[in-house]
Amino acid sequence: MDKESSPELTRRNFITKFVMSGGLIAGAVLLLRNSLSFIFPKIEPPLLRKLLIGKVGDLQPGQAQEIPFGESILYLINTKDGYKVFSSVCTHLGCIINWESYRSRFYCPCHKGIFNENGEVVEGPPPRPLDEFKVEIDKNLIYMWIEEKSGGLS
Numbered sequence: 001m002d003k004e005s006s007p008e009l010t011r012r013n014f015i016t017k018f019v020m021s022g023g024l025i026a027g028a029v030l031l032l033r034n035s036l037s038f039i040f041p042k043i044e045p046p047l048l049r050k051l052l053i054g055k056v057g058d059l060q061p062g063q064a065q066e067i068p069f070g071e072s073i074l075y076l077i078n079t080k081d082g083y084k085v086f087s088s089v090c091t092h093l094g095c096i097i098n099w100e101s102y103r104s105r106f107y108c109p110c111h112k113g114i115f116n117e118n119g120e121v122v123e124g125p126p127p128r129p130l131d132e133f134k135v136e137i138d139k140n141l142i143y144m145w146i147e148e149k150s151g152g153l154s
Contacts, residue, residue, distance in 0.1 A: 046147045046148070047147070047148040048145045048146065048148065049145070049146045049147075049148050050136070050144075051143060051144050051145075051146055052141055052142070052143055053067050053074075053076055053085065053142050053143065053144050054067075054076055054083075054141075054142040055140060055141055055142065056083075056137060056140045056141070056142060057140070059076065059077070059078040059083075060078065061078050061079070061080060062078065062079075062101070062104050062117070063101060064076065064077040064078075064099040064101065064117075065077075066088075066099075067085070072087070072088060072089065073088040073096070074086065074087060074088060074133070074144075075087075075088060075099055075106070076142065076144075077099070077117055079117050081118070082137075083135050083137065083142050084117075084118070084119070084132060084135060085132065085133040085135055085144045086106070086119045086130040086131065086132055086133070087130055087131040087132075087133075089130075090108040090110070090111075090113055090130075091121075091126045091127060091128045091129070091130060091131070092108065092110075092111055092113050092124070092125045092126040092127065093110065093111065095108050095109070095110035095111070095113075096108075097113070097115065097130070104116075104117050105117065105122065106119070106130065108124065108126070111124060111125050111126075112124050113125055113126040115129065115130050119131075119132055133145060133146065
């Protein structure tokens, strides 16, 4: 072979090709890893916090009580199915609902949305039931479970 027809592999050419190949391989590995972590995300269970909200017997069946919680209000209600806790935020446009004890229902005055004592939509524009929190009764005390997020409570 002729020296003129085949390029000479110098130390500089070898190092350049080695570094470029290494960069391409590293980029491909990172692309594959990030693609897989996007397609199959790591799902961690939410952190839950147990909060005391009342005592058994304080509410008669069919009664509800407002529970101040941060900047919002929750409703603790004693239904025939047991105690339940609902958010006071309407699922239509985020208005604040009221409990009407004489009708045993939640009412949104903004758009006339009506929810029954189980938080289900009875009438009006709300697309889904009220947000409900898990309730636990332990030694005649009523607790609710709240999901904690990194920036605070949800």
